[in-house]
Amino acid sequence: MVAVEIGYVILYVRDLEASAAFYRDAVGLPFKLRDAGYAEFVTGETRFGLLERTRASDLIGREPTEGGPAGEVLFLVEDVDAEAERLRGLGVEFLSGPVDRPWGHRTLHLLDPDGFVVELAQKIPRLLPRHG
Incomplete structure (x- = not known):
């Protein structure tokens, strides 16, 4: 396999509201959508998303590690x-x-x-x- 582009970057976050506000207000990313524990921002060709940590196991089959x-x-x-x-x-x-x-x-x-x-x-x- 040869990856040709990055489709998404998704960070697993503790507080979706606080993180969404940070990336919207401090970083200045235009808000795109919000749905069931997920927020997404406009960043050109690559999608940048935030997912509540408590929902990450639905995607990856286990809890994300702390650190x-x-x-x-x-x-x-x-x-x-x-x-x-x-x-x-x-x-x-x-x-x-x-x-x-x-x-x-x-x-x-x-x-x-x-x-x-x-x-x-x-x-x-x-x-x-x-x-x-």
């Missing part, structure tokens, strides 16, 4: 500094940034209500050449 952040979701934005200013106004706490990265992104990291790492990234010129 700290096990990954991150990256959203490309036009202006990371403008987003940082807007998020400060909302009282959102940053993990890091905004900072220029050598691989060609200016990044800002924060946590969503369930502890998932959210990265906002703006494309900038690369500081390091590609290898490989």
Whole structure:
């Protein structure tokens, strides 16, 4: 099998209302739909969804494991500094940034209500050449 595109990214969340508000208000994703413990947002070609953790076993046959952040979701934005200013106004706490990265992104990291790492990234010129 060769995967040709990402169809969905779904995060299993404890509090659907709090998480939906975070991705709508802090990240700025347009809300698409809500149905039985699920919320979905418009993100271009890839669907981004939130599913209540208590309903995850219906999909995967077991309860999702607890623990700290096990990954991150990256959203490309036009202006990371403008987003940082807007998020400060909302009282959102940053993990890091905004900072220029050598691989060609200016990044800002924060946590969503369930502890998932959210990265906002703006494309900038690369500081390091590609290898490989």
